[in-house]
Amino acid sequence: MIPVGVAIEVVGLVKRYGDKPAVDGVSLSVAEGEAFGYVGPNGAGKTTTIRSMLGLVRPTAGTIWILGRDVVTDLRAVLAEVGHLPGEFGLWPQLTGLECLEYLGQLQQRPPVRRQELCDRLELSQGDLRRQVRLYSRGMRQKIGLVQAFQHEPRVLILDEPTEGLDPVMKERFVGLLDEHRRAGGTIFLSSHILSEVEQTTERVAVIKAGRIVATGATRDLTGERVRHCTLVLKKPVAFGEFAIPGVSALESDGLLHRFEFRGDMEPLMRRLGTLAVQEFVCEPEHLAETFFDIYGEP
Numbered sequence: 523m524i525p526v527g528v529a530i531e532v533v534g535l536v537k538r539y540g541d542k543p544a545v546d547g548v549s550l551s552v553a554e555g556e557a558f559g560y561v562g563p564n565g566a567g568k569t570t571t572i573r574s575m576l577g578l579v580r581p582t583a584g585t586i587w588i589l590g591r592d593v594v595t596d597l598r599a600v601l602a603e604v605g606h607l608p609g610e611f612g613l614w615p616q617l618t619g620l621e622c623l624e625y626l627g628q629l630q631q632r633p634p635v636r637r638q639e640l641c642d643r644l645e646l647s648q649g650d651l652r653r654q655v656r657l658y659s660r661g662m663r664q665k666i667g668l669v670q671a672f673q674h675e676p677r678v679l680i681l682d683e684p685t686e687g688l689d690p691v692m693k694e695r696f697v698g699l700l701d702e703h704r705r706a707g708g709t710i711f712l713s714s715h716i717l718s719e720v721e722q723t724t725e726r727v728a729v730i731k732a733g734r735i736v737a738t739g740a741t742r743d744l745t746g747e748r749v750r751h752c753t754l755v756l757k758k759p760v761a762f763g764e765f766a767i768p769g770v771s772a773l774e775s776d777g778l779l780h781r782f783e784f785r786g787d788m789e790p791l792m793r794r795l796g797t798l799a800v801q802e803f804v805c806e807p808e809h810l811a812e813t814f815f816d817i818y819g820e821p
């Protein structure tokens with residue numbers, strides 16, 4: 523029995539191709555209204571997990587429930603509640619954009635109440651929608667993928683590399699769509715290798731490697747106590763020792779230019795800076811990417 527308030531529950535998922543496990547005992551739980559990130563290197567098993575969630579591959583072992591329904595035995599009902607954007611989204615080249623949206627809409631079994639609004643926001647014109655998708659750019663195909671995923675107002679969004687091929691303006695609009703979905707109480711499961719995107723849009727994250735989850739937690743906690751990389755340029759030189767402030771480490775300084783790492787409460791540092799002739803101060807938080815590579819021991 524799945525507890526009330528759980529949108530996605532995966533228990534002991536295994537998927538083998540021949541002898542090789544693509545997913546090797548994944549369990550995870552996503553609450554309704556939560557935005558959950560799923561990250562990992564190439565070939566880790568992200569797409570296989572998602573394809574299992576959508577009934578596109580049959581698990582070797584394990585069970586997946588979405589909104590309390592078993593995906594294997596109750597797939598039609600599950601798909602009516604889910605907006606899905608597969609990785610490497612394929613369309614039918616001879617169909618127009620509009621025909622693709624209509625066909626995919628029929629599979630969703632719910633009216634595409636947001637289609638027009640979404641096309642407007644993602645700048646797919648009526649002219650674009652009347653053209654065959656074989657004439658579309660990569661980004662235009664991805665926009666069709668996003669429109670079909672959101673068009674029927676699903677309760678759960680399952681998105682595999684959703685911003686592939688989108689330009690920065692369209693990426694921002696996509697982030698806006700995710701925000702609205704969350705504010706309306708919707709659930710998001712987002713797989714991406716763009717870690718800044720996962721940081722910006724999710725509150726919890728699982729890291730998968732070689733088919734197994736190796737870390738999971740609040741997205742902000744996964745970075746631990748955040749290290750900030752600071753660069754300070756002064757108008758008048760100040761001695762190296764002047765920066766013996768709690769939280770400062772790895773200081774490099776030539777008197778005018780100071781580079782250092784900072785952890786913890788910024789107030790003492792800011793008070794100290796207030797007494798100096800500062801030309802420029804830049805302070806950037808460590809990103810999830812750095813934690814992620816720590817986990818893998820990669821650069």
Ligand SMILES: Nc1ncnc2c1ncn2[C@@H]1O[C@H](COP(=O)(O)OP(=O)(O)OP(=O)(O)O)[C@@H](O)[C@H]1O
Nearest residue numbers: 539543544562563564565566567568569570571715
């Ligand atoms: N249909 C298939 N037949 C055989 N092996 C497969 C099949 N699909 C996936 N695999 C293998 O399963 C493993 C996991 O693949 P998957 O596509 O799930 O990884 P991923 O994390 O989504 O990777 P990427 O970030 O590169 O998209 C890989 O080793 C892949 O080669």
